[in-house]
């Protein structure tokens with residue numbers, strides 16, 4: 001599948017790109033700048049010579065991708081999504097975006113007046129109403145993805161469309177040690193996004209590459 005990653009130049013975007021490319025997907029590396037997209041695609045090719053990485057500006061990437069991933073800071077949503085809304089119609093659009101602030105006490109989930117009353121994923125859905133927005137990969141570590149570590153992690157997946165959630169569960173099998181779990185509608189996305197603040201605090205306190213693992217599910221598949 002051809003996967004467009006907006007902000008594919010960043011830490012998480014490159015981490016996802018390398019894993020999906022290693023599993024045989026074609027990656028469109030999106031950026032606000034063709035030059036930065038070129039440079040990130042070159043870095044990815046050096047890391048994975050067998051991978052296919054096509055650099056494009058974000059709006060062109062939206063047209064080129066069969067599925068898209070929004071991997072930018074939350075402040076960029078409002079400017080980034082509207083120009084590509086038509087190109088994203090009917091496509092699965094994964095949001096990894098977390099609304100966090102970073103201060104003296106480390107990463108904290110935005111709350112109250114600081115945050116519009118919706119999750120980042122919900123904002124993207126509002127700005128691209130015909131896209132099939134799904135929240136996923138918010139809690140995975142960029143460094144571990146880039147190094148293609150076996151993550152032993154669960155990926156919490158929410159979205160309006162059950163079929164879109166299932167598509168992302170299947171895609172998640174491309175990431176070694178990651179299991180996608182269906183967590184229902186997009187309304188739960190805000191909690192998943194906020195959990196990343198907790199995970200960053202754990203990494204800072206104890207070191208390592210923390211992510212989430214859910215126990216006690218009788219009928220869920222084993223983590224690969």
Ligand SMILES: NC(=O)c1ccc[n+]([C@@H]2O[C@H](COP(=O)([O-])OP(=O)(O)OC[C@H]3O[C@@H](n4cnc5c(N)ncnc54)[C@H](OP(=O)(O)O)[C@@H]3O)[C@@H](O)[C@H]2O)c1
Nearest residue numbers: 007009010011012031032036071072073076097098138142
């Ligand atoms: N890092 C992690 O471990 C991690 C884990 C899980 C989830 N996340 C989430 O994933 C998203 C990306 O994380 P990241 O660490 O890769 O972030 P990042 O490196 O700060 O940003 C990713 C890319 O977004 C683009 N960008 C920056 N500011 C922008 C703006 N105002 N508008 C549009 N695009 C902008 C930049 O690409 P161009 O300049 O090339 O356009 C940048 O390379 C964030 O929402 C983060 O919360 C991160």
